[in-house]
Amino acid sequence: MQNITIYIDDKKLEVESGKTILEVCRNNNIEILTMCHLEGVLDVGACRLCLVEIEGVNKLLSACTTKVAANMVIRTSTERIKRYQRITTELLFAERNHMCSVCVANGKCELQNLGYKVEMDSIRYPRLFPQCEVDTSHSWYVLDHNRCIMCTRCVRVCSEVEGAFNWSVKNRGYQVRIISDFNTPWGESTTCTSCGKCLHACPTGALWPKAIVQGQLDKKPEIIEELMAKRKMGL
């Protein structure tokens, strides 16, 4: 791989071409907020939290799906970007029913942490309060649609890492929901191997094991990356 010069937040960097802006930023300790990105699976650019400004490009682009190019001038924390991050976060909260105090993930939730990060002190949009199902049909696990942010990390882990393809997405717009098989209860899935990877991949309190109670969730999303690294090494 050849090296190219890019500029991030006025810092000049020599980086390998072919990397995404997100990879380069993480390698250089430049903070980028992400939600749908998960180490070990492919990026889909779904959450729009990682938007960056690139000189000469009118639109904001997602750092996780945009590759660096020679002489790119990138900005990661302008007022415009901060404003968008705050809006996006508030909309994530407004779309479903996020009542942190009674959530299994309270204190260990990536969405909650994001709220702190962008200093969200209120939600300026009307909450949708949709009627959401809680699928408790699996013997060990629960899927609570109230807390799902449609990042599709579970979908990608289940297909790319476990190879089970239990999860997918139905409908579109605000009616999108995660589905198992033919929109069948999870417990009746013909494809789920009950491996539990999706639980660790999920950033919120949407997927969790029945064996825990409120606030006790302990997710380890990093196991996905470790697993994939081992697999690449042939272990």
Added chain:
Amino acid sequence: MSTEIVSSEKEIQNTDPRIKLIAAKMKKENYKADALIEILHTAQNAYGYLPMNILKFITKELKLPPSRVYSTVSFYHFFSLKSKGEHTCLVCTGTACYVKGALGLLDEIEHKFSLKPGQVSADNKLGVQVARCIGACGLAPAVVLDDEVHGKLTNEMITDSINAKIK
């Protein structure tokens, strides 16, 4: 975990000529996963909607994950998973049936039941749909009432058959 995914062509209903149409389409497309949408079109054209057992059949033949097929179906507004009305009358308007009087049957239905294709009666008892060739051309004009194929129909016969269903 539990429930088996149905099923081979035989297991579904080998009396239903529409299965053959879908099977032929899949074969023509070489069971390629990326022909899914076209195959779903064929199925929806033959049934007026996508019955669950047909979706399962297609899923199995194309060796696709169920979730991917369901996801595709739910994404496009064109596809429908439900038939409308407690009973459905699907009139074939393919070439053979057209020539043998399908439009006459539709006129008769509109006259007797005040329903045009795509409509459902106010009491939700009867829904009328049209399909483009259900694979029973030898029986033209053909109509599928619920799941039964009725062939060589006259105007009187269609009214009687429908009445027998919805009474």
